Amino acid sequence: MNTCATLKRATWLVLLATVMLFVLNVAHALWSVPEHLISKLEQLSAEQAEFINSGAVLEFIPQRQIEHELATRDADSLKTLLDELLSLAAEMRYDPDRDMGAIPLNLASKRFNQGTLPTPEPLRKLQRQPGPFSVHRYLVPKSGVPTFGGANVAIWPEDLVAGKVDVAIIGVPNDMGSGRRDAGEGPAAMRGLNTIAAADMQSLVVPLEVLHVVDYGNIRVDILSSERTATHVAAMVAETAATGAIPMLVGGDTSMLYPGVKGLAETHGSGNFGLLHFSAHPDVDRDGDHLLSDKQALFLLLQEGLVNGDETIQVGLRGPAVTAATLEWLRSQKVRYHTMAKIQQEGFDATLKKVLAEVNRGPERYFVSIDVSVIEPAEMVAAGRIAPHGLRIQEAARAIRQVCAGKEVVGFEITDMAPRLDFTRLSVVNANALLNACLVGIAVRRAGLKPDYIHPLVRGHGQR
């Protein structure tokens, strides 16, 4: 992140904080000290009384509790409580004399950028013609080095160009999720239990026959900083997309949604594609102490204008961050959200219909993102930020396939599958199923078929 962007963001955040404070004040203003407790405030200092009257105290103690404390505590005890809370409030904000305002790095390091430095051409060990290549000895390989979909491997942008690659599947093993970790192992696990790119049962399209798909390796991450990782990931995604290939990103935690979309925005232009985001979590934390995390990914995209709010569709919301304030904020951004509560009420088919209508009304191009937390834990126990009562795998896959077949997909990302949390490996199979849904969708579209096309042979046995 360069200084300019940081400054820009800081300014924005100040603005936002001001608005938030205003909103908070409005909310607090709705509460006032009940009539029979007002006399209690007389025992307090002006500052203490104001702390309660302004509603600022509600940030620490719920309304019901502060009323109970006012009613039951004696003056001394009440003063002690408020003094402690006031000193807490005073320490809440950043103080440059006390707090670390930025995480220092070792500027003397000779390896400062080593992790993210691709090998320059003259230092590569082997000379070869550009283009994707097989990692197998046999014409019909049964095993060997695992790749996404068993696809050929490409390493450099020249390989993608030379092979006219349509889809580059790329691992982004960032592992800084705010839930349970291990998403960093996601790409390896999904390669190691390959269930994708086979003939599609509905259309009988074989993705690898229609599309040139490659395993484009992993993008290097800085395991101790999502911020440093994001800079590199965005650049690599932009470079990949510039070759004409569609990047399908395999996370990694959901903070990587930010550089994934940012990289594509560099190629296709900010606000030039919509975002369909399947997730239990809204990921719009507006007041993080860090500048990038999974909890902030969508907020950052909207804030920086990389995607437009009214072209952003969220499906499956239900996590602990879904509060009234968050939903109000999403509304204020014109985000089209579809909560799990609504899906349970009206049935998934009805919601899917609405979502597809919104997608169709929206821009021609979409980025499709899946945080696996959207899936019901019974089928995705390895979700890093697991949340009960989610979508079935068939439901999510159907939706993804329809969108990827109906719209031009500029990029795809699946995030936060932490394989070691599922000793049965079912989560890996299902994560691959979600990725495959989009891959098949892209193939169906490329084959010139309608999104919901069903091959006549599949419809029935045809016997009387």
Next chain:
Amino acid sequence: MHGANPRGRANPLFLWPVLLLVSTSWLSMAGASNDGPNNGPNNGPAMPEHVVGEQPYPFDTNDAREEDKPAIELPDSIRPKLNLLTPEEIDFLESGEARRFTGPLEDTVEALEERTPEEVKAWVGAMREVIERNRYVAGRDAANIPLNTESAHFNAWRLKRPRAMDPQREDGPIELGRYNGYGGPPTFGGFPLALTPEDLLAGEVDVAILGAPLNMGSGWRDSGEQATVDLRLLGGEMSGSDQYVMIEASDVLTIVDYGDVAVDNDSTERSMRHVREVVREIARTGAIPMVVGGDHSLEYPNVAALADVYGKEKVSVIHFDSHYDAWWGGTHLISHGYPVYRLINEGHVRAADYIQVGLRSSGPDKSGFEWMREQGMRYHNMAEVEKRGWDAVLERVVAEASEEGRKVHISFDIDVLDPAFTPATGTPVPGGLTMREAITIMRRLCAETEVVGFDLVELHPMLDPTYKTTLNSAHIIKACLTGLAMRKEGKTDKHYLSPLSSEHAVDDYYGDQQHYLDATRTEEEEEEKEEKEEAEEALDANPTRASDG
């Protein structure tokens, strides 16, 4: 090896005048911080050890051990290949810096022969580009990882709940259970809970077990945060009688669960200072901090906190690990591979006061071991165990750790154990200690040396559906608690074991039956005597109560 002593180069006092010139205002800021480490009884002048604001790390960050390989001189016969190179490029190609790309003279000549002068030009250009792009360049690279200093909740992660929010209570350990302490939410060992230093002081607590769920290790990260919870769920394993010595630690020591310390799992660096503050807060009361992690970065704040309390270079560290953890020179200033170097670099521990046990990972290379040897670090690798046998190494480690005047911190990375016992760890390495070996050395060290701090790190329970790793981790802690209790009881003889439980003495199979019978009787008599004295003391202290009875 010039400049091989990082301690010397990085001495904060050496940096003092430089820093003074750079930023006097910053120094006054750091000096004014009354929460800094300067309150320790044995500390010298105030030293800016904490990063505040957006300041850089206040110590020399060069890796003093880094040095280039020797330069070469290319033969004239190969000179035509260098036709297109500038003199500067030729100097570079012959310098030590280029050796990591082209190898020694012979390999370099061979590689040059394979290339045209044009290719040589591009080749050397690429090497210099890599070196340049690897380094930090102001303006091109971010100098730090900025935080959102505008956040209204910047410090929410580490602020403590005011005592006044809960009903008033006396200071002291809290029993959470309804039935004589039993039946409450799970705590470490089922021990009572303490939340403040006042609780520790009022309860005259001997050992405070602190959870530190730092989840930033470089191996498998799953659920480091689960470790402190699972160790409580299986907490009972930590307590109870130890049959080897017939002592129940909690009969002798006051042990508490001190809750978890807040960590920022988006930044190891940011977590360090707060962990250090809380560990220091424990040690200041006189209690032994036992920190349960969490990744091994924690060794840094744990030991730094002890240095805050007992003084710089007053604490020795016994580092049980399959890794040496003295890496340095990467982009970051702390990770679970760096704590040893950073502690030495900041002057908290002398390198010569490091004792390492169980190393066997693929690093470091020869230069790493040469550096350790030069620094006087006592390393006991599994290679030594293979050579001398475990018993000999055990005796040597205990002898080194019990040297006169040593105060000891034990940092126990569970990957020192064989993965057969602890599969659920971030960076397991086969060929490690058995539980039988580990229990013995832990009990002996905690009994026979002056242990002032302890940590057990790198437990990732979700990697192990059997709970085996958690169980074994709990028993390592128990072995140390037992040892600490033995020490308090005065049972610090070399390798003490109970004469009653270690020998049935029904026959004279080993030829020393009488010794065991005598020793058992002596112990019984001593215990009776002690009980009698205690009863008399109690009577003296409170005669009325006795007469009431």
